[in-house]
Amino acid sequence: MADHILVIDQGTTSTRAIVFDGEARRVAIAKREFAQHYPAPGWVEHDPADIWRDTLAVAREAMERAARPIAAIGITNQRETAVVWDRATGEPIHRAIVWQDRRGADTCRALKGEEATVRARTGLLIDPYFSATKIAWILDNVAGARARAERGELAFGTIDSFLIHRLTGGAVHATDVTNASRTMLFDIHRGEWDEELCHLFRVPAAMLPQVHDNAHLYGTTAAGLFDRPLPIAGVAGDQQAALFGQACFARGMAKSTYGTGCFLLLNTGEEAIASEHRLLTTPAWRSGGTTTYALEGSIFVAGAAVKWLRDGLGVITHASQTDDMATQVPDSHGVYMVPAFTGLGAPHWDAQARGAIYGLTLGATAAHLARAALEAVAYQTMDLVDAMVADGGERPAILRVDGGMAANDWLCTFMAGMIGTPVERPHDLETTARGAAFHAGLATGVWSGTDELGRLWQRERCFEPSMADDRRIALSAGWHDAVRRTLTGD
Numbered sequence: 001m002a003d004h005i006l007v008i009d010q011g012t013t014s015t016r017a018i019v020f021d022g023e024a025r026r027v028a029i030a031k032r033e034f035a036q037h038y039p040a041p042g043w044v045e046h047d048p049a050d051i052w053r054d055t056l057a058v059a060r061e062a063m064e065r066a067a068r069p070i071a072a073i074g075i076t077n078q079r080e081t082a083v084v085w086d087r088a089t090g091e092p093i094h095r096a097i098v099w100q101d102r103r104g105a106d107t108c109r110a111l112k113g114e115e116a117t118v119r120a121r122t123g124l125l126i127d128p129y130f131s132a133t134k135i136a137w138i139l140d141n142v143a144g145a146r147a148r149a150e151r152g153e154l155a156f157g158t159i160d161s162f163l164i165h166r167l168t169g170g171a172v173h174a175t176d177v178t179n180a181s182r183t184m185l186f187d188i189h190r191g192e193w194d195e196e197l198c199h200l201f202r203v204p205a206a207m208l209p210q211v212h213d214n215a216h217l218y219g220t221t222a223a224g225l226f227d228r229p230l231p232i233a234g235v236a237g238d239q240q241a242a243l244f245g246q247a248c249f250a251r252g253m254a255k256s257t258y259g260t261g262c263f264l265l266l267n268t269g270e271e272a273i274a275s276e277h278r279l280l281t282t283p284a285w286r287s288g289g290t291t292t293y294a295l296e297g298s299i300f301v302a303g304a305a306v307k308w309l310r311d312g313l314g315v316i317t318h319a320s321q322t323d324d325m326a327t328q329v330p331d332s333h334g335v336y337m338v339p340a341f342t343g344l345g346a347p348h349w350d351a352q353a354r355g356a357i358y359g360l361t362l363g364a365t366a367a368h369l370a371r372a373a374l375e376a377v378a379y380q381t382m383d384l385v386d387a388m389v390a391d392g393g394e395r396p397a398i399l400r401v402d403g404g405m406a407a408n409d410w411l412c413t414f415m416a417g418m419i420g421t422p423v424e425r426p427h428d429l430e431t432t433a434r435g436a437a438f439h440a441g442l443a444t445g446v447w448s449g450t451d452e453l454g455r456l457w458q459r460e461r462c463f464e465p466s467m468a469d470d471r472r473i474a475l476s477a478g479w480h481d482a483v484r485r486t487l488t489g490d
Contacts, residue, residue: 002069017062030061042102074234074436082134104133123281132201169222234440245435247457254396258405262302297384336482417467
């Protein structure tokens with residue numbers, strides 16, 4: 001029996017395909033980066049044609065490299081990014097509006113009086129980060145789009161839904177519970193689209209996809225795409241996929257993923273904890289109709305700050321240099337970077353905040369800037385953990401980390417010191433793709449359940465907290481002062 005899973009990992013800057021074997025080991029990978037479009041300040045777009053082209057190319061390449069029969073396809077994706085397409089032709093009517101995009105900020109401010117209702121039903125804050133205002137903007141700015149949507153001629157989807165539609169030759173318009181929950185249109189308690197929220201955000205319900213469990217037979221690939229039709233059997237938004245891929249199956253387990261942004265999720269079991277500290281309450285996964293929930297803290301900029309040092313300032317040539325640079329100096333020389341390049345996420349949620357660097361003197365060097373960028377990632381993680389505990393979540397005994405920045409030993413050590421919790425790094429940092437593979441494998445019988453999946457997870461290294469309390473307190477105070485000044489403009 002085929003026991004290999006092909007995962008399509010469609011991210012913010014690249015599309016990858018990874019083949020996992022029956023022991024959840026990577027056996028092949030293919031990757032393509034694609035263009036980012038910035039038509040106006042704060043606007044970020046992707047061309048869905050680029051994403052589809054690259055998806056097909058990397059999937060074929062990875063399967064050819066693996067040279068093994070594929071049991072199923074799993075999909076994981078950048079979440080809140082919105083695509084609207086013609087149901088008959090499958091062609092998008094506008095570029096995809098990316099999760100980072102802030103063009104819906106004015107609409108969100110106008111609706112702040114409705115935030116209590118939105119939070120109670122969706123677990124989300126009213127923010128342009130989520131899909132609803134992106135959909136409405138497309139309908140309002142593409143000629144005739146709103147009338148066509150009302151007539152049922154147009155379909156909306158996050159990237160997973162768009163890929164499912166294309167992979168099945170237009171036969172299936174569906175998504176999973178985790179992606180649906182990021183739209184501001186989905187009641188996470190009833191597990192259904194909410195008609196009142198659709199009316200509030202002016203999104204016709206006829207546009208919305210069917211919502212399924214994560215491990216589910218969504219459909220089969222159309223003839224001619226691959227050497228034979230393959231079942232699409234597992235779908236999850238990238239951060240929930242990483243939580244599942246990190247085997248955080250028990251209440252109180254937590255993971256943090258470091259890519260373009262940073263996303264920390266704490267498993268809260270079947271309890272949807274309502275946050276009082278501006279965190280998000282979100283489905284982690286749904287199985288057999290039963291939802292496991294999580295508290296989520298979203299940080300908009302993590303690795304993107306290092307990329308800015310490289311591409312914007314030219315103080316480094318490779319992201320990996322920051323590890324060595326951080327160890328060249330004993331501290332950041334009093335420099336704090338607040339990387340609010342696209343606003344501040346949790347627990348502040350200020351779409352108007354902008355990046356700032358404090359404490360610069362003539363003694364500050366490129367090494368101090370690099371260290372400050374890394375330290376900012378740890379400080380923001382600390383803020384999220386503290387907010388989760390204040391909300392009634394359990395302080396994680398261990399924080400499991402993944403994503404590209406998790407390979408940085410210095411960062412993991414510093415982070416463990418700031419949050420006062422051991423930081424655990426898995427043997428394979430591809431936990432987002434692995435989570436989608438787990439879901440697809442469960443749906444097709446490759447794996448029997450979470451007990452088996454838990455045994456497949458392997459630790460590569462554990463970073464124990466060793467920072468002195470007085471140093472942690474001083475660094476934390478400096479960070480919080482820098483954030484306060486950024487938010488208030490002092």
